[in-house]
Amino acid sequence: MTPQPPPPPPTPASWAWAVFDDHHILRAGAGGLADRATGRKATIDDPVRVASVTKLHVALGVMRLVEQGRLDLDRDVSDYLGWRLRNPAFPDAPITLRLLLSHRSSLTDAADYVLPLGTTVEAHVRDPKAWDAVHAPGTYFRYTNLNFPIVATAMERVTGERFDRLMRRLVLAPLGISGCMNWSGCSTATLARAVVLYAPDGKAVKDDLRGAPPPCLVYAPADGSCDLEAYRLGTNGGLFSPQGGLRISMADLAKVGGLLLRRGRLADGRRFLAEASIAEMEHLHWRHDGANGETEEGFYCGYGLATQTTAQCSTDDLFGDRRPRTGHAGDAYGVRSGLWIDPATGRGIAFFATGLGDSPPKGRSSYRAVEEWLAANLRR
Template sequence: MRALLIPLTALLTACTTVPDRPPTQTYAWATFDRSGVTASGASGLADRRAGRALTIDDPVRIASVSKLVVGLGVMRLVEEGGLDLDRDVSDWLSWPLRNPHFPDAPITLRHLLSHTSSLEDGVDYAVPLGTTLRSVTSRADAFGFHRPGSYFRYANLNFPVVASVMERATGERFDRLMERLVLDPLGLDACFNWTTCSDSAMARAVVLYRPDGTVIRDDFQGRRPDCAVLAPEGVPCDLSGYAPGSNGALFSPQGGLRISARDLAMVGMLLLNRGSHRGAQFLSPASMDTLTRQAWAWDGINGDTENGFYCAYGLAVQRLLGQDLACADDLFGDARSAIGHAGEAYGVRSGLWVDPARGRGIAFFATGLGDRPPRGRTAYTAIEEWLAGHID
């Protein structure tokens, strides 16, 4: 949950001037237009033990911006005819996904991608090896009390279900599927849970720290992790018998993408160019419109905005309304509307935002922030606002 709304007068007096001093010292950012990166910056250490400086080419666990990239993979499968946004996902899962309060209401990919499925994070969405996603989503506390399609509530649990559907539709493991569908075609040296990244990307991994300097994640010293998935103590980390579709949470589709600021900017350019990548059509303009079009917008009663942070959402794509003073999502301080996604996990705050009207965008992340970094003038933190201020 985001911090409480700040006074309306602070929103009205916000400006776009970038402060001289950032609220933290470990960050990377890259601005871009439809053709490429236009400016960038980085500060701090990617690896304190090695004394390695952070650059815009170092991959970090980008948190929930991962969801947007998963959305690209879904639309690739939709265009191939392997998936349908409005079909009951139970047809692929081979088991019934139903809110027990509305057993007659099918849940679709459109519901899952737009966070209107009625799934909630009342259960742990980090489902370990040896446990099925079905066993988790069969619990009553995995669901809220709204009919699927009628109410927005942001829930990470939606995306393990999406990943399971993708796996069942193709017979491929999620991490490898995303490499084939999205990461390789876009030329990104990125991966989910480190399985498909290059050795050079592994050597540049950004270590995540708590504010007191202790390590949280990804301190591999250039080596690949012994186990790329969550495995309980005593359970061998053996994926050779894994049945695709049984546990789409394994490779963290909700937040486990490791990607650099430069490669994230490439994803942003795809949004600006409406699905075109280096002169070739990666996704059709119609598919890009489907992802970015407003699938849900707050009308005062039909969703949980988390104190003004979520005011509109597409399919795995967040929308900033900016000019709507009923919300607190004016990240850029100039009533600018934008599309993209924010991320927050393990002391990281991240963002990928594009302004289609101006043809500009920014990719950024900051690390070592802890659970409650200083808030800004909006529902975002001070560091997110500072980094976003680099866009022209």
């Protein structure tokens, strides 16, 4: 194996990566400090907030509920929410889970997507800024975090379970994953291994837990209160950050990649999802044609159900070989993360780097140089 060169500047606070096949981690690496205060080194077993890689996991949960007959990708999601979800500019156009998961719902993040305790999704989307007044649902791609609080709210409504617990039951526990949503349900041992997220100046900005769960597991209201017992199920699925709040190690993220490579089978051969459900997630529900969506400077060129596909245009080739991989990228709080599989070779990679700030240097593609540096381990 070719030795890994040093990371591009700025040097991450911590990083880890794991290359895997359908059953095993084949090789891995890590560097930097997961916790600078204690000097604890980063490893592939340390849980980190993987940002939007979370969305792919939410889609896995949705597809399990679809297979159980509790959700339908093409039914008006209003039927699940118990209230009418409509773009005011297009009141006759229904919005479905398929449109929400593929970022074609006509929702935007202009009204924000952080929904504190005490807020409801229904009230939040009354803000006209939450909507694209020009493009009807189903006609235009715009990457929108707000789609996922609505998806999570629908999941709560049809199951009667709080989203964090539902994700544990539907996705994390069956895969043997020790991670959790917003630290809810994580063990003491897992909390002790948390990767602290730092700003470039060294200040801790997230998950400086010091071995204990955060005082409030969700976004608290302005008065600082945090009474989760008062939360009414099915009113605010955004509490546990379905758009980005999963904490998971790279060793565990490799298990998710293995599931995708096995086309929905667990490691012991039992079915987690039908192969057709995995294919539905990966199918390109949107592909950029020059006018049908926002690519964010060529970062998004092909998208499925909470699943990205690389190498769909000249700018989104993370791996630099023009071969498509499927998975998802993450970016928040100075973290860059990714889970990518290559079904043609039966291999994939999970990675993260922290302490990068909002705009680390770009690489040769629309991805950042540090992401390309980490992704290159798949081909070494």
